[in-house]
Amino acid sequence: MTERLLVRRWMPDDREPLLRVYGDAEAMRWVGDGVALTPQQATNWLEVTANNYRQRGYGMYTVTLRNGGSVIGFCGLVHPDDQDKPEVKYAFAREHWGHGYASEVVCALLPYAAEKLGLKQIIATVAPDNAASRRVLSKAGMKLIDTLPEDDGSQTLLLSWHAPAVALQ
Template sequence: MIVFETSRLKVRKWRRDDFDTLLSVYGNPKVCRYIDDGSPLSADEARAWLSVTQTNYEKRGYGMWALTAKDTSATIGFGGLVHPGNQKTPEIKYALDVDHWRQGYATEFVSAACSHGFDRFALPSIIATVAAENFASIHVLEKSGFSATGDQLESDGSITRVFQKTAF
């Protein structure tokens, strides 16, 4: 099911047949470098995530989505609006296959996903968290209208930068 489209992407709900692509994207150490502890996703974690995402669709009406390139119909990554640890404010997340980095897909997705969240679900704001040294994602967020709101010191000594975008 298509959730929304951009000029180059079809954004749709996850399907069971996304498992291999999900594992390929999130199993790549380059992609996972700045996600959680930097460890690639295991097959069991990918299966569990598919299940959690289905629950999020039912509970909230949104969650993670597959990003499909219109020109090839290939799934090039994943992204969505989630509530990690059941946090109150939705958070934008995304990851693209490395072959699709630096082509503007992340900014295109983040901007459209936020608009979708504001328009369809009347979300008042959306946050994003990013490792302070992940300059590419910081650039995507700034281009997409997010503003830095502060830094969090993590238990391992790393810094997570927090961004926010409001509906107005």
């Protein structure tokens, strides 16, 4: 929860908003392989996320406006291909771009993950040309640690965030 946003676990009713955000080809140009989600993939992702909640205690979350309640996007922590480190992911409906919601929710999610989930390091991946996401991740305190080559010849930037050290009492 932030000043303007409510964040909650996914529910089966989130399938349609999920398709509205992740089914938008323009919105997805920076996500994964850049291809919009199909209805079956949305259903599968809801199941994967429910399983992540059971196994890890976290996953993707639904983001709504405090004053309106409608779903504006999604944010959370995932382990693509069962990778070791949790990775922050987010996407918002295009009509909600440019309002600072991604920065607001990511800046709240990382400390929450450290304090409530005990996570010490969180990573993010971003295309070098995705200036908006690079700004979001930078505002959240994530630092560039590597540039990864992709099979298609492109590159992906790898960023990392470490939980602040807790002073011994």
